[in-house]
Structures are given as structure tokens and as C-alpha cells.
Amino acid sequence: MTTPASLPATGQATAEPPRAPLPADLPEDGLLAVRDLTVRYGRRLGCAEVTFDLWPGEVLGIVGESGSGKTTLLNALTGRVAIDGGRRLYAVPADDGGGWVDLDTLSEPKRRLLMRRDWGIVHQHPRDGLRLAVSAGANIGEPLMALGARHYGDIRSQALGWLDKVEIAPERIDDLPRTFSGGMQQRLQIARNLVTGPRLVFMDEPTGGLDVSVQARLLDLVRGLVDEMGLAAVIVTHDLAVARLLAHRLMVMKEGRVVESGLTDQVLDDPHHPYTQLLVSSVLQV
Amino acid sequence: MSIPPNGPPTDPPTGPSLSARGLAKTFVLHTQGGVRLPVFSGLDLEVHPGSCLALNGPSGAGKSTLLRALYANYRPDAGQVLIRHDGALLDLTAAPPRRVLEVRRRTLGYVSQFLRVIPRVPALDIVAEPFARAGGTLAEGRDRAATLLRRLNVPERLWHVAPATFSGGEQQRVNIARSFIVDYPVLLLDEPTASLDAANRAVVVELIHQARARGAALVGIFHDREVRDAVADTTFELTAQRTAA
Numbered sequence: 001m002t003t004p005a006s007l008p009a010t011g012q013a014t015a016e017p018p019r020a021p022l023p024a025d026l027p028e029d030g031l032l033a034v035r036d037l038t039v040r041y042g043r044r045l046g047c048a049e050v051t052f053d054l055w056p057g058e059v060l061g062i063v064g065e066s067g068s069g070k071t072t073l074l075n076a077l078t079g080r081v082a083i084d085g086g087r088r089l090y091a092v093p094a095d096d097g098g099g100w101v102d103l104d105t106l107s108e109p110k111r112r113l114l115m116r117r118d119w120g121i122v123h124q125h126p127r128d129g130l131r132l133a134v135s136a137g138a139n140i141g142e143p144l145m146a147l148g149a150r151h152y153g154d155i156r157s158q159a160l161g162w163l164d165k166v167e168i169a170p171e172r173i174d175d176l177p178r179t180f181s182g183g184m185q186q187r188l189q190i191a192r193n194l195v196t197g198p199r200l201v202f203m204d205e206p207t208g209g210l211d212v213s214v215q216a217r218l219l220d221l222v223r224g225l226v227d228e229m230g231l232a233a234v235i236v237t238h239d240l241a242v243a244r245l246l247a248h249r250l251m252v253m254k255e256g257r258v259v260e261s262g263l264t265d266q267v268l269d270d271p272h273h274p275y276t277q278l279l280v281s282s283v284l285q286v
Numbered sequence: 287m288s289i290p291p292n293g294p295p296t297d298p299p300t301g302p303s304l305s306a307r308g309l310a311k312t313f314v315l316h317t318q319g320g321v322r323l324p325v326f327s328g329l330d331l332e333v334h335p336g337s338c339l340a341l342n343g344p345s346g347a348g349k350s351t352l353l354r355a356l357y358a359n360y361r362p363d364a365g366q367v368l369i370r371h372d373g374a375l376l377d378l379t380a381a382p383p384r385r386v387l388e389v390r391r392r393t394l395g396y397v398s399q400f401l402r403v404i405p406r407v408p409a410l411d412i413v414a415e416p417f418a419r420a421g422g423t424l425a426e427g428r429d430r431a432a433t434l435l436r437r438l439n440v441p442e443r444l445w446h447v448a449p450a451t452f453s454g455g456e457q458q459r460v461n462i463a464r465s466f467i468v469d470y471p472v473l474l475l476d477e478p479t480a481s482l483d484a485a486n487r488a489v490v491v492e493l494i495h496q497a498r499a500r501g502a503a504l505v506g507i508f509h510d511r512e513v514r515d516a517v518a519d520t521t522f523e524l525t526a527q528r529t530a531a
């Protein structure tokens with residue numbers, strides 16, 4: 001097996017598992033490429049043979065009923081669930097050598113660094129993505145420190161800036177997140193994830209646990225930030241209205257498989273697959 | 287500004303800005319026993335810079351479906367939609383999603399029949415947003431939005447309010463302003479004057495004349511015969527197809 005020339009050096013080659021050649025169809029200007037990704041839970045299928053490419057600035061929505069494999073797919077993408085087949089490829093930023101790397105054959109330290117620096121993960125439940133025992137300010141400051149920030153004043157002023165962006169009053173900076181409402185906690189989690197300026201953000205049902213009245217505010221905020229920062233995102237939601245508002249493109253999942261994909265408005269206004277037609281016709285208006 | 291009803295003089299033809307070739311669309315309703323609704327097939331049309339094509343036909347003939355297919359919102363079963371984008375022809379039916387979005391940002395506008403309200407976003411920003419997306423600044427977008435909203439007689443007190451509570455006519459004027467804020471080379475309009483009074487209809491007619499004068503190619507559905515005669519220089523007839531037995 002030969003090592004593709006485009007693969008950047010990733011530390012000690014001897015410490016790494018053998019590399020398969022990169023797939024031939026990786027888009028030159030892409031950001032993330034997924035090929036035939038499969039996860040099994042014993043005999044039960046989590047997700048099967050999922051393939052897609054994601055470009056910088058693109059928001060991909062994953063929709064489908066509960067149990068269709070959306071969370072499994074997201075967790076497989078972010079390495080929180082072990083994959084049983086398929087590949088996850090990531091385009092390293094140009095200032096870091098550029099080129100595609102296979103996330104599953106990259107050395108562990110290199111993969112951790114890439115993910116910490118370039119990716120954000122917003123969980124459905126804020127408690128899974130926040131540290132509830134430290135202040136709001138520390139929740140925003142920690143990811144910066146993990147990337148090497150040391151200057152206390154800088155970190156605190158960035159934290160204040162982000163509290164403002166996510167519409168949390170600055171005087172709450174030293175409060176613990178457990179004193180926050182669900183909507184505030186979710187906004188804090190978003191700040192914690194975006195403060196490092198990631199290239200790619202994963203969100204699982206970001207408005208899922210919230211009252212309808214606070215959903216709109218969060219959606220508007222996410223929409224604005226994604227636009228402003230030119231973020232790429234993969235957003236899981238069972239709510240087609242959320243998908244309509246946030247996603248450029250949709251993949252519809254059923255029983256672990258992608259049954260239809262396309263531009264968001266195409267999939268929602270002119271669904272072709274029987275399952276998508278059923279999903280769309282089951283809601284009042286999206 | 288006076289432009290004769292049969293259109294402004296245009297430069298020598300440079301080829302169509304938008305054309306459909308062999309376009310076919312049949313809806314298959316899987317949730318209703320797989321009923322097939324053929325809407326059109328083998329459809330050819332083209333529209334040139336500075337021209338406005340009116341789609342005619344009875345209700346249900348497929349005018350909106352065709353317009354949506356031209357916008358790449360509905361996916362045709364066969365045929366091509368060719369658009370001149372950055373000087374080259376692109377087939378929207380075969381373009382990847384991000385290319386379609388890029389075309390929609392800068393080249394292809396669409397005035398839908400109804401405004402899709404976005405929670406919390408005030409009217410002024412809803413109108414300004416496409417301008418910023420097309421590469422302009424938000425500040426200039428807001429300036430232009432204000433000019434358009436004023437022209438379309440949307441009261442200034444509403445500009446900073448999200449349009450969810452607006453009347454149908456007010457929402458439609460916001461929608462129109464949103465689509466005229468970018469000087470799209472190609473613009474599609476689905477009954478833009480349906481819920482407007484005479485004064486605002488006249489404003490829309492004027493906006494369409496100005497768009498043609500700067501060389502835009504337009505395709506529209508105009509419920510109102512007077513408006514259609516005033517803005518369109520060519521027409522395209524659609525006839526209702528029977529559901530396949």
C-alpha cells in the first residue's frame with residue numbers, strides 16, 4: 001500500500017495504522033467527505049452507507065423521524081460512536097498544510113488537535129456540552145485556553161463579547177450555568193463552541209429541549225452567526241421548520257439510510273420519496 | 287419614465303438569459319395511492335435580456351409549477367433549465383446545490399406568491415438581506431431597502447417590525463422589495479400584484495419596466511390583464527393536462 005503524496009505529515013508515521021489510498025472523488029474545495037458510513041449496535045442498524053460531501057460555508061440539515069439514525073450519524077462524524085464501516089475525510093486548512101486526511105487513520109493527537117481547533121459540537125442537552133460546575137465566563141474561556149490562550153484579560157473580554165453575541169447579560173459572567181434558563185444554557189453552549197472560530201459545527205436538535213417561545217430567538221441567533229462567520233454546519237433536527245430556516249441542503253433519513261437529499265426548498269416543496277412526502281404532509285406548514 | 291407597452295428597445299440579441307428545453311414535470315403523490323399528476327412535458331421556452339414573458343393559462347394549468355421549475359425549486363423529470371450566469375450557460379437541473387444557491391444569490395431572483403416570514407427579523411432586514419447575500423454591505427442594503435419600502439408605500443413605522451403581523455398586501459410588498467433590491471439579470475414573478483391596490487400595482491409595473499430597461503429578463507404570472515399588457519412583451523400559453531388514466 002502506498003501513501004498518497006497529498007497526505008501531509010502527521011508526526012511519527014510508525015505510530016499510525018496503515019493508510020488506505022484516499023477516495024478518488026474528493027472535491028478539491030470541499031471540507032468534509034463521508035463515504036459509506038455505517039454504524040451497528042449489535043444486530044440493530046444505527047446508520048448505513050451514508051455518503052456526502054460538505055463545502056465551507058454550507059449548512060447541511062439531517063432530518064427524519066425519531067430513531068431514523070440522525071444522532072448516530074452525527075456521533076459517528078464526530079467520533080463519539082465507533083464506526084463499523086466507511087470513511088470520514090477532512091480537508092485540513094491551507095495554513096496547516098492543506099489536503100485531505102482520513103480521520104480514522106490520523107494519529108490520535110493530530111485528530112484531537114484538529115477537532116478541538118476546527119470543530120464545534122453543540123449537544124441537544126446543554127448539560128452535555130457545558131461544564132455546570134464552573135461559571136459562564138469559564139465555560140467560554142476554557143476552549144480558548146485549551147488552544148493555548150493564557151492572557152486572563154483577553155480571555156475575559158472575549159467571553160464578555162460572546163455573552164453579548166448570544167444575548168446574555170454581561171453581569172451573568174460569573175454565574176453558574178445551572179442558574180440559567182434552558183434557552184440561556186443553550187445560547188451559552190453555542191458561545192462555548194463558537195468562541196474558537198471553528199470551521200465546522202455539528203448540532204444535534206439545538207432547539208429540541210426548548211419551549212417554542214424561546215426557539216425562535218435561538219434559531220435567529222444561530223442563523224445570524226452561521227451566516228456572519230461563514231461556518232459550515234451539520235444540523236440534526238426532526239423539525240422541518242428548523243431545517244427550512246437553517247439548512248442549505250437536506251438529507252432525509254429513514255431506518256438508518258439516506259432516502260432523499262437535495263436543496264432544502266426542493267426537498268420540502270417537491271419531495272419525491274414516499275417517506276419524505278409523508279413527513280412533509282404530516283406537518284401543518286413549513 | 288415612459289416605456290412603451292411592447293418593451294424597450296434592446297441591444298442586439300446576445301442569446302437568451304434563461305431557457306427551458308424539453309422540460310417535463312409530473313407529480314407522483316405517494317401518500318395518495320401513487321396518483322400521477324402530469325403538469326407539462328416537452329416544454330421549450332426562452333427569455334432574452336430586456337424582455338418579459340408572461341405565462342398564461344387557466345388556474346391549475348401549471349404556471350406556478352413551471353416558474354418554480356425555472357427557479358430549481360421543483361425538480362423536473364426531464365429537460366434542462368439553462369441560465370446565463372457569470373457569462374456562461376449553466377443547467378440548473380444538473381447543478382449541485384451550492385451552485386444553484388450561488389445562481390440564486392446573484393443571477394436569479396424569484397418573487398413568490400407569499401412572503402415566508404422569519405421570526406424576529408424586521409421587515410427592513412428581510413428586504414436588505416438578499417442584497418448583503420449578493421455581496422453588498424448590510425448598510426447599503428438597508429438604504430436601498432428603505433427606498434424600496436417607501437416607494438411601495440410600506441409605512442415607516444412597520445420597517446422595524448417582523449412582518450408576521452402584517453396584512454397580506456403589506457407582506458407582499460415586503461416580498462417584492464426583497465426581490466427588487468438586487469439587480470438580478472433574471473427575475474421570476476408569481477402574481478406579484480395579486481393583493482395590491484391600484485397605486486401599488488402601478489409601482490410594481492414601474493419596477494418591472496425599470497428592470498427591463500436595465501436589461502433584465504423576466505418571466506411572470508400576472509393575474510391582472512392590465513398589468514400583463516403593461517409589462518410583458520411576449521406570452522407563453524399553458525393548457526391543463528389530464529391526469530393519466
Ligand SMILES: Nc1ncnc2c1ncn2[C@@H]1O[C@H](COP(=O)(O)OP(=O)(O)O)[C@@H](O)[C@H]1O
Pocket residue numbers: 041044045046064065066067068069070071072073
Ligand atoms: N447506544 C445505542 N445502543 C443501541 N441502539 C441504539 C443506541 N443508540 C441508538 N440506537 C438505535 O439506533 C437507531 C437510531 O437511533 P438514533 O441515531 O438515536 O436516531 P435519531 O437521532 O434519528 O432519533 C434506533 O433504532 C435506536 O434505537
Ligand SMILES: Nc1ncnc2c1ncn2[C@@H]1O[C@H](COP(=O)(O)OP(=O)(O)O)[C@@H](O)[C@H]1O
Pocket residue numbers: 269270313323325343344345346347348349350351352
Ligand atoms: N408541490 C406539489 N405537489 C403536488 N402537486 C402539485 C404541487 N404543486 C403544484 N401541484 C399541482 O400541479 C398542478 C398545477 O398547479 P400550479 O402550477 O399551481 O397551477 P397554476 O399556477 O397554473 O394555477 C395542480 O394540479 C397542482 O395541484
Ligand SMILES: [Mg+2]
Pocket residue numbers: 070071072
Ligand atoms: Mg436523535
Ligand SMILES: [Mg+2]
Pocket residue numbers: 349350351507
Ligand atoms: Mg399559480
